[in-house]
Amino acid sequence: MEAFRVTIASPPDRQRLVAEIFAGDTQVAEINQEAERPLLELYPRPDGTPWNLDLVAFLEAVLTAKQRLLGA
Numbered sequence: 001m002e003a004f005r006v007t008i009a010s011p012p013d014r015q016r017l018v019a020e021i022f023a024g025d026t027q028v029a030e031i032n033q034e035a036e037r038p039l040l041e042l043y044p045r046p047d048g049t050p051w052n053l054d055l056v057a058f059l060e061a062v063l064t065a066k067q068r069l070l071g072a
Contacts, residue, residue, distance in 0.1 A: 004028070004061035008068055019065035023053070031065050038070065 005022045019031040028051065030041045040062065045051055 004057060006061055006065045006068060017069060019069040021058075021061050021065055023051075028053070028058075029062070029065075031062070031069055033069070038066065 007020045007022070009018055009020050011018060014032055014034060016033040018033070020027055021029040021031075026046065027043055029043060032039050032041060
């Protein structure tokens with residue numbers, strides 16, 4: 001299982017910064033602030049097969065992304 005990488009980005013289609021979560025070179029998820037509360041958007045795999053993610057590692061990546069994006 002590859003480690004997750006979290007980046008903060010400013011995509012042109014968003015009004016505010018987002019936190020992107022990658023597994024290797026593939027984006028798995030994004031946390032955005034476009035709504036009243038932060039939203040977690042999950043992306044499908046490019047080949048259409050389901051993701052099989054290490055739950056603990058993914059949750060740690062989500063918490064890291066939240067902290068970097070929101071400072072909380």
